[in-house]
Amino acid sequence: MLVAFSDSDPITGPMAEIFKREMRGAQGVDHPVVRGAGHFLQEDAGEELADYIVKFLRR
Known part of the structure; x- marks a missing residue:
């Protein structure tokens, strides 16, 4: 799980x-x-968050 x-x-x-x-x-x-970024991370830094998710899923 990624948080x-x-x-x-x-x-x-x-x-x-x-x-x-x-x-x-x-x-x-x-x-x-x-x-x-603030509480709505996906709105404040969506591309950066997506990069972290992609890297996590590739592991």
């Missing part, structure tokens, strides 16, 4: 460590932090 975060998300940002620890399949994966 992507932004550096400016006031909602899920503070919960990043909990998500990485508790979500099934998220342990041991390098979860990206996108700079300059």
Whole structure:
């Protein structure tokens, strides 16, 4: 499981460590932090997020 975060998300940002620890399949994966994006990561940095997803799926 890939969990992507932004550096400016006031909602899920503070919960990043909990998500990485508790979500099934998220342990041991390098979860990206996108700079300059907010809570709606797909809207704020869609291309960068897509790149992370493609790289994750290719592994």
